Amino acid sequence: MTNDQQPTTGNQQPITIGVLALQGDFAEHKAMLAALKIRSIEIRSTKDLEGCDALIIPGGESTVMMKLLKETGLDQSIIDRVRSGMSIFGTCAGAIVLSDSHLKLMDISVERNAYGSQLQSFSDQIDIKNIGSIEATFIRAPIITHVGQNVSILATHNDHPVLVQQGNIVASTFHPEVRSEMAIHQLFVGCLHY
């Protein structure tokens, strides 16, 4: 896909990607989608979710997001939508939300704040399968401690999986959105199933 083409749904409507906006760096994800010329909306309720074709769960605090997801009923709505085919992408806290500790949408286990506190936050080059080398930023990041057989590991850092894909579900423990690193969002948009 090039930046000039607007991705469309099966019936040729331009797609809308929702960005969960309960807390965290959702504005950065919206800016990435805008750069890819994709319409995006902020998701704070189950009603908002009806208006999107795919969903991104941003970085932030997973404790805050999970609390608000449960209170709004968005947790179950997201599970239902993903089970019926909606694509979803989670970065950092978003990956934790998708893991077997919470929404169980992806067959991965994660350890929160596994590197330590902010002093252990870092950026480094990683190699992504079929894409190449990018600079990845890890902020109080989780570590993926287990991946199921149906999960592909697209990138690792010091032998830990940092970018994983299970069909149309993608998770990264780093933040492509803070470096305006388009490759991962393009990869996600490329795997939307319509």
Next chain:
Amino acid sequence: MASRNTLGENLAAMLKGGVIMDVVNADQAQLAEKAGACAVMALERVPADIRRDGGVARMSDPLLIKEIAAAVSIPVMAKVRIGHTTEAKILEALNVDFIDESEVLTPADPFDHITKTDFTIPFVCGATNLGEGLRRINEGAAMIRTKGEAGTGNVVEAVRHLKMINKEIAGLKEKSKTDMRLFAQTERIPLELLERVREMQRLPVVTFVAGGIATPADAALMMSLGAEGVFVGSGIFKSEDPAKTAVAIVHATVNWNDAKIVTEASEGLGEAMAGKEIEELEVVMAKRGH
């Protein structure tokens, strides 16, 4: 690779849309986390008590900060006195996630703020106007919070400082090259930084509000004025029902644009903290630092 400063700005981005709560012990920290705080500020006394007690307010006991850090999984911030580089070194050694160089404590250096670029841990600093905010950013602050007037339960200064910064940023568009140079010179900030702000039409780092936010409606008001998140100090643990007030302020912050949710959040909270008129204060904390 990203500098320590950039990584600090990135952590600030992850806090956006959230509420950072002042806590004085591990129990309060857990209550804050459970209520949906995106970070806690560990300190010995909330600002309202610092006001009441008077005397010199300093960095908290490292042991207290350790206990609070051990009690929660969310980021932990702690305060140092303005210009107190050694207190900041202690917090760095304690491995906190963010250091607040704060006017709520008694200033330690009448001349200079901490050179924050010397540190591996990010700083958040207070500001009452654009020049002050940019001086702090130039010294290496990775996040700005408007000062407001801490410990008063009175939101008026928080509104004043946020509006002042927003107005000054908008006003940069009208400034000639000479005026820009003059402003940068008067405010002791690099012209390039000021030009960047004129271009971006916002501060180049995440901007929260602080100082006097006491109710869910206060938090929602500040978000509607463009705040990217809120610090609540005395407003929670000086209210009648801290657990309920904490949850309510989180809801109002996230859903600031939905009057129905802010209304529900405001219902049946009991007494908010007692407020104070700014004119009657013995100590105006916002005037500390420069």
